[in-house]
Amino acid sequence: MTQGVSSFRRVATPHERVLKKLSQRQDLPPRVRHMLTGLLGLATGSQAQSLLTALDEFEKELFEHASKAHTNEQCNRFFDSLREVKRVRADAAPRFLLAIEDGLARFDERRRLDHTEPSRAATHAHAELSLVETTELEDSLALQEVATKCEVRQALMLHELGHRFGVLAGQRAFEGDSVPLGPAQLMAAVRHATTGMDIPIEHRVLLYRTYERAVVNQIGTFYAALNAFLVEHRILRHLRIYVPLPQRSGSAGQADGAAPPIIDRAAGVATPTQATHAQPSVQNRSQAGAERAAAVDTGAAPAAATAPDARPVSSGSTASIGLRDSELFGTLRELLASRRHDPLARAPQKERSRGYVPSADALQSVLAKLQSKAVIPAGDTTGHSTTQLKEDLLDQLRQFAPPGQKPQLDSEDADTIDLVGMLFDQIAQSAPAKGNTQSMLTQLRVPLLRVALSDKGFFSQRSHPARELLNAITETGIHWIDDSESEPDPALLHKLHTLVERLNHEFNGDLSLIEHMLGDLSQHMHKLARTAAVAERRLVDASKGREKLALARETAGNAIAARIAAAHPKRLLRTLLERAWTDVLALTLMSQGEKSEAYRKQLAVADQLIAAGNNVRASDEPPAAALRREVEKGLSQVGYHKDEIHTVVKRLLTPETASEDNPASQTSIALRIKSKPPLTGSADDERPVHAATLRRAALQLTDAEEKMLESLKHVPFGTWFEFAINQQGQRVRRKLSWFSPLTGHCLFVNQRGERARECTLEQLARDIVRDQANILKPEQESMVDRAWKAIVTSLRQLTGRSADASPLPA
Numbered sequence: 001m002t003q004g005v006s007s008f009r010r011v012a013t014p015h016e017r018v019l020k021k022l023s024q025r026q027d028l029p030p031r032v033r034h035m036l037t038g039l040l041g042l043a044t045g046s047q048a049q050s051l052l053t054a055l056d057e058f059e060k061e062l063f064e065h066a067s068k069a070h071t072n073e074q075c076n077r078f079f080d081s082l083r084e085v086k087r088v089r090a091d092a093a094p095r096f097l098l099a100i101e102d103g104l105a106r107f108d109e110r111r112r113l114d115h116t117e118p119s120r121a122a123t124h125a126h127a128e129l130s131l132v133e134t135t136e137l138e139d140s141l142a143l144q145e146v147a148t149k150c151e152v153r154q155a156l157m158l159h160e161l162g163h164r165f166g167v168l169a170g171q172r173a174f175e176g177d178s179v180p181l182g183p184a185q186l187m188a189a190v191r192h193a194t195t196g197m198d199i200p201i202e203h204r205v206l207l208y209r210t211y212e213r214a215v216v217n218q219i220g221t222f223y224a225a226l227n228a229f230l231v232e233h234r235i236l237r238h239l240r241i242y243v244p245l246p247q248r249s250g251s252a253g254q255a256d257g258a259a260p261p262i263i264d265r266a267a268g269v270a271t272p273t274q275a276t277h278a279q280p281s282v283q284n285r286s287q288a289g290a291e292r293a294a295a296v297d298t299g300a301a302p303a304a305a306t307a308p309d310a311r312p313v314s315s316g317s318t319a320s321i322g323l324r325d326s327e328l329f330g331t332l333r334e335l336l337a338s339r340r341h342d343p344l345a346r347a348p349q350k351e352r353s354r355g356y357v358p359s360a361d362a363l364q365s366v367l368a369k370l371q372s373k374a375v376i377p378a379g380d381t382t383g384h385s386t387t388q389l390k391e392d393l394l395d396q397l398r399q400f401a402p403p404g405q406k407p408q409l410d411s412e413d414a415d416t417i418d419l420v421g422m423l424f425d426q427i428a429q430s431a432p433a434k435g436n437t438q439s440m441l442t443q444l445r446v447p448l449l450r451v452a453l454s455d456k457g458f459f460s461q462r463s464h465p466a467r468e469l470l471n472a473i474t475e476t477g478i479h480w481i482d483d484s485e486s487e488p489d490p491a492l493l494h495k496l497h498t499l500v501e502r503l504n505h506e507f508n509g510d511l512s513l514i515e516h517m518l519g520d521l522s523q524h525m526h527k528l529a530r531t532a533a534v535a536e537r538r539l540v541d542a543s544k545g546r547e548k549l550a551l552a553r554e555t556a557g558n559a560i561a562a563r564i565a566a567a568h569p570k571r572l573l574r575t576l577l578e579r580a581w582t583d584v585l586a587l588t589l590m591s592q593g594e595k596s597e598a599y600r601k602q603l604a605v606a607d608q609l610i611a612a613g614n615n616v617r618a619s620d621e622p623p624a625a626a627l628r629r630e631v632e633k634g635l636s637q638v639g640y641h642k643d644e645i646h647t648v649v650k651r652l653l654t655p656e657t658a659s660e661d662n663p664a665s666q667t668s669i670a671l672r673i674k675s676k677p678p679l680t681g682s683a684d685d686e687r688p689v690h691a692a693t694l695r696r697a698a699l700q701l702t703d704a705e706e707k708m709l710e711s712l713k714h715v716p717f718g719t720w721f722e723f724a725i726n727q728q729g730q731r732v733r734r735k736l737s738w739f740s741p742l743t744g745h746c747l748f749v750n751q752r753g754e755r756a757r758e759c760t761l762e763q764l765a766r767d768i769v770r771d772q773a774n775i776l777k778p779e780q781e782s783m784v785d786r787a788w789k790a791i792v793t794s795l796r797q798l799t800g801r802s803a804d805a806s807p808l809p810a
Helices: 002-007 030-068 072-105 109-116 118-128 134-153 155-169 183-193 201-214 220-232 282-298 316-340 360-372 386-397 411-428 436-454 465-481 490-506 511-567 571-592 597-614 622-637 642-653 663-675 688-699 703-712 761-769 783-799
Strands: 240-242 261-264 269-272 720-724 731-739 745-749 755-760 773-775
Touching (some): 030 155, 030 183, 030 201, 072 201, 134 183, 155 220, 316 411, 316 783, 386 411, 386 436, 411 436, 411 783, 436 490, 465 490, 465 511, 511 688, 571 597, 597 622, 622 642, 703 761, 731 755, 755 761, 761 773
Antiparallel strands (some): 261 269, 720 773, 731 745, 745 755
């Protein structure tokens, strides 16, 4: 427990203290204060506008979520938050800048406390440990997550800023989480700027995510400008960052024993260092391997100093990521080698058999040829396994091999191919055995393998474009295309096939093509999602309308049935009341309610008709004339023509035609009234509540089914269910769009918003208890992320490591 608390990095927020201005720091040297003022000017010019841009995006997000809400309560919550944003946005930018200035004004206070007065620092840290509200904890964790992501992405530039701020403060270099104007302080400033917003915690977390997408992901230019400003003012102008490069055998770039270079950020070139620093000792290498394993199990990024085999990096924002990705990939290789019990898999390539090991360029060239030929018909995935791919690759590499040497893959490349193959095999288990998704996955295997061979971030970065494209195509194929109960959308199917074919024919290693394709697919799917939402809303409204009409007709029918039972009217009048006049009452109930004057008046008309049938008045008397007008008006509302109305009224209310001397005529009129369908469209829907009561009594649910039924009554609309459709265990996903708490009628739609299944809550409860259906929990991870987690867990179990350890951090 102590370890968990001490490892939690609390982000201090400016709203917890009185803000300080730079003008109050008269103790600083004039040159330092001048540079801090210049840095504040840079932040004012870019970050204030960026915050307003993020708020604009946040408003759009809230409005979009409100339009998709399934309940009025959810919709109102989003609109309340939207009003809160509009209320405080005028003060957001000034408060944001005040918090930024406070961070610059206090840039050396915490460091001074830690350095000169350790006892006070320890006391202060101990005093901070206290119980906090759940919402405050979620808020802090969300801020910390966004800040940590940015620190990883901008690690090298923040490292430079930390050194330069250390010079300004006269102290050691600042860590990434305490760099003034760093991600942690920016996120704390965002929190201070939005403190006045009275919005739920989930909406506040959404705000931080929106700020991350709109600002943090493009913040590298801001930190580059800060570094450039300090360089112009002669603060560590020739700062040089040590970045180790790989020692890959067979490459022509660096000879064995050569030293890793130092990246000179000012000059933009790499220079060699002493060879004595190039090769770590055996003990250090062992320690590095242990730290890599610990990093994977704990979810922490290993230090750069423990990465002797890191890949080369060329920019500040990718250097730290490249080192971390290499460490995580190295641990995956160790797990893979342990599973195969292959000690040579971890040995240097030169210790293995002397064969031709192709260069990275030769490998990419051969894969490009195989990639262009990857056209797989739908449902045909035979002969396209990882083993077959390796054989085809080695066969093509013979053209590059010197005479007498057999081509063989570098151990790292072979492990990469195996891991990518395991990923695709794991994902393919979720797709239908014979479908379009399987063939598309097969065609994606080679181009994404090329990405993984050149960029090990594919294995660890959730936001990697290639991973996102793989996930988008897979989930779209499974949920939108390969639905066994509906035909695929031809336009969407053509779109996916076009993207996959274009990737195979045009991809040459440039991730910008993948990013462009991902954006194109995302835009197309956004349009389809909006269309599906509209179609689903129409179905729900239609179902609600039908039930409302059926319930109104049942209420009206009960009122008419009570009057008929008491008066026993003649056949023609009884048929008119049970059919036509019940529809008239139902329409009035729907529009004006049961307590309205119009409804009571129409019930009085029914009473007058019964009385007139028993004691016919003269047609010229005022009550009969008024009754005639009300009957004619009511029948016209439910679709009777004038001739039909005249015939019915004449037969009911005219004395000379009301006698029973012509029973055949009365019977024909009654049959004509009965032949007209009720407003509900079906006689089965005339008494839905009564029918639901009878159905529940007939089903005789067990205790487990009754308990499940009560639980289902609280399931929110929009919950996804999975239904078994055959004895082979094949299942389909369906979304619960709406159900009636009165009748138990359920409406399910597919991914496209089309009606896919209708049942009752009782039948659904029985299906769940009998494992014919189940509720799908909302997925917090993408399909690719879940596949990686399953692979890592499997490797750990096979190698004897803890299966409960956290998966690869991403």
